[in-house]
Amino acid sequence: MSKNKRIAIVSVMSALATVMMFIEFPIFPQASFLKFDPSEIPALITGFMAGPLAGVLVVLVKDVLFFFAKSGDVIGVMMNFIAGASFVFLSTIWYKWKRTKRVAVISMSIATIVSAVVMVMLNVVVVPIYFKMTLSEIASWAKMTVPQLLAIIFAFNLIKFGTVSLITVPIYKRVSSFFKVSLEEGLQERRIEE
Amino acid sequence: MYVPGDSPVHALDPRLKLLGFMGMIITIFAVRSAHGYFVMYAFLFVLIILSKVSPRFLLRSVKSIWFLILLAGVFQLFSGYGRVLFEFGPFVVHAESVFLAVEVVSRLIFVVLCASLMTVTTSPIELSDAVESLMGKLPGMKRFAHELAMVMSISIRFVPVMAEEAENILKAQTSRGAPIDDRKFTGKLKGILSVAIPLIVLSLRRAEEIALAMEARGYRGWEGRTRFRELRWKAKDTVFAMMVSSIIILCLFI
Numbered sequence: 001m002s003k004n005k006r007i008a009i010v011s012v013m014s015a016l017a018t019v020m021m022f023i024e025f026p027i028f029p030q031a032s033f034l035k036f037d038p039s040e041i042p043a044l045i046t047g048f049m050a051g052p053l054a055g056v057l058v059v060l061v062k063d064v065l066f067f068f069a070k071s072g073d074v075i076g077v078m079m080n081f082i083a084g085a086s087f088v089f090l091s092t093i094w095y096k097w098k099r100t101k102r103v104a105v106i107s108m109s110i111a112t113i114v115s116a117v118v119m120v121m122l123n124v125v126v127v128p129i130y131f132k133m134t135l136s137e138i139a140s141w142a143k144m145t146v147p148q149l150l151a152i153i154f155a156f157n158l159i160k161f162g163t164v165s166l167i168t169v170p171i172y173k174r175v176s177s178f179f180k181v182s183l184e185e186g187l188q189e190r191r192i193e194e
Numbered sequence: 195m196y197v198p199g200d201s202p203v204h205a206l207d208p209r210l211k212l213l214g215f216m217g218m219i220i221t222i223f224a225v226r227s228a229h230g231y232f233v234m235y236a237f238l239f240v241l242i243i244l245s246k247v248s249p250r251f252l253l254r255s256v257k258s259i260w261f262l263i264l265l266a267g268v269f270q271l272f273s274g275y276g277r278v279l280f281e282f283g284p285f286v287v288h289a290e291s292v293f294l295a296v297e298v299v300s301r302l303i304f305v306v307l308c309a310s311l312m313t314v315t316t317s318p319i320e321l322s323d324a325v326e327s328l329m330g331k332l333p334g335m336k337r338f339a340h341e342l343a344m345v346m347s348i349s350i351r352f353v354p355v356m357a358e359e360a361e362n363i364l365k366a367q368t369s370r371g372a373p374i375d376d377r378k379f380t381g382k383l384k385g386i387l388s389v390a391i392p393l394i395v396l397s398l399r400r401a402e403e404i405a406l407a408m409e410a411r412g413y414r415g416w417e418g419r420t421r422f423r424e425l426r427w428k429a430k431d432t433v434f435a436m437m438v439s440s441i442i443i444l445c446l447f448i
Contacts, residue, residue, distance in 0.1 A: 004413060007341060008404035011348035012397045015356045018349065038386055045394060057342070061349050067309070068318050069195060069353075073259050074219060074309050129223065131266050131298060138269065167386060174391045175398070 006050050013042040014061035021066050040084050040164045045171065047092030048104065055092050059084040075130060079122055087115040087161050104172065108165040116157035120150050195255075195313045203245035203315045207431045208324035214438045215312040221442045222304045230445040231300060237441050238307060245315050255310040256303055263302045270295035322346040327425055340416035348404065356397070363392050 021039040039062055047055020063081040067074070090111035095104050128134055139149045198204075203211075222234055242249060256263070271291050280287055313321075326343035330336045367388045368374050374385040 002405065002409075003415070004408040005401065005405040007345055008348070008401040008408065009398065011345045012352055012356070012401040012404065014345065014349040015352035016360075016393065016397050018353050019356045019360050038390065041390060042394065042397070057345060061342075061346055064346065065318070065349060065353065068313050068321070068350075070255075070258060073262070074305055076259075076262075130302075131269055133269060163383075167383060167390070170387055171391055171394060175394055 006054060009046060009050055010054050010057050010061070013046045014058045014065065017042040017058055017062035018065040018069070021062060036160060036163055038164070038167065040087065040161075041168055041171065043084065043088045044091060044108075044164065044168050045175065047088045048095055048172065051096055052089045052092040055088040056085045059088055075126060079119075079126060082122060083115055083119050083157065086118050087111050087164075090114055091165070101169075101172070105165075105169065108168070112158060112161040112165055115161050116154050119157040120154050123153050124150070195310065196317045197247060197251070197314050198317070199246055199315070201244055201246045201315070202430070203241055203311075205430070206434055207425060207427055208316050208320040209328055209425060210427075210431050210435055211312055211316055212321065212324045212328065214434070215308050217438060217442055219305050219308050221445055222301055222308075225445050227448055229448045231297070231304075233441060233445050233448070234304065235300070237437075238304065238311070242307075242311060245311065247311070247314050252307055252310050252314065256306050259302075259306060263299055266302060267295045267299040270298050318350045319347060322350070323423075323425060337416055340419070352400075356393075359396060360389070360393055363389050363396075367392075 017039040020042065021037050023038065040059070043055050043058040043062065046058045059081060063077050063084070067077045088111075091104070091108045094107045124135060127138065131138065135149065136146050139146045144152075218234065218238070222231075225231055225234065242252065271287060278286060278288055316324075322343045325346070326339045329339035329342070332339075364374065367385075372385050372388040373381040374389070376382050376385060
């Protein structure tokens, strides 16, 4: 893939992701605070097509643009970036060398779990600074133990990233003709280099 | 969010604004005394008045995270430090807690106000130029900084286009009976798929066109690229930089 094409794909997909970030809806009608936004899907597709760094770049640009458009919560945007970046990077790094559906599915499951763990650790670090309270104080206020609170954060992120992976698989199937084109191009480039 | 204007705050170098507001946000987390908060707020209000942006417009961004602010305040109020101020049924409010609640709430509001004052007075294109210029100063980052700024400028241009595209596809698929408004989760997923697939295919096609257009105009990265609008450091930027840094240092030590 040429450099200009890579820049163009990352730009357009970031714009798409920014638009998608505004469409958020609750996963289960019973728990309205569990918001799901599909903006990581374009980032993941870009990561599969143009490499993990391109995917991470889409997450970065989308978060920055969302911050410009809606503004406000700096720390929330930063946490969104770290979670999204780790998810997209881990999902696509193996696929870079081995382009099969099985690899993609396995990497996405691993990335889902690892990113949920990353989110729990981030919350442990950031929440005390943000709320100026220790985690155990918040937990006792909500009548929970600290592990219970962390388990809820973990489950939330597991559902969030799991849903993104679940949606990306069928989309990947439909747009894979584009993937194949870029794969053939890659092979050609390699042949020329040799 | 950007509101064009000709105020002194609008005219400042975007690099300075980016660093200055970032510095102020970090400082508010390190300030220990009430005087410090007072000085920081006073400085922010002076900037808001100078920027000629209506305060009500800025407060709209505070409204978008009001729930978080409220939650943080309420948490602190019942955290139970210091002597008991009053009891109201099961709620016990301590004197120290009231101070802490005020501190946390004013800190969050300060962060949001700072961030939105920056985005209101600086256009996204100026900000991406600032990011390119600042990042390019780091060793070995020049190429990446240029590409990041390029991607950001193209994206900014295409957000409204993609929004329109998304709306058109949404309407088209709804008229064909796609389960967009389905209450069930699986139905909603199917609805997302029926919109996301054509949207992504369309975006990829558009990306191809953009790449071709870049090729045709001879774009070849940051090497040999000149600018129409160059960022220039002026005397008033130096004055503002000195003001911000002295206020930050003052607040950290009082």
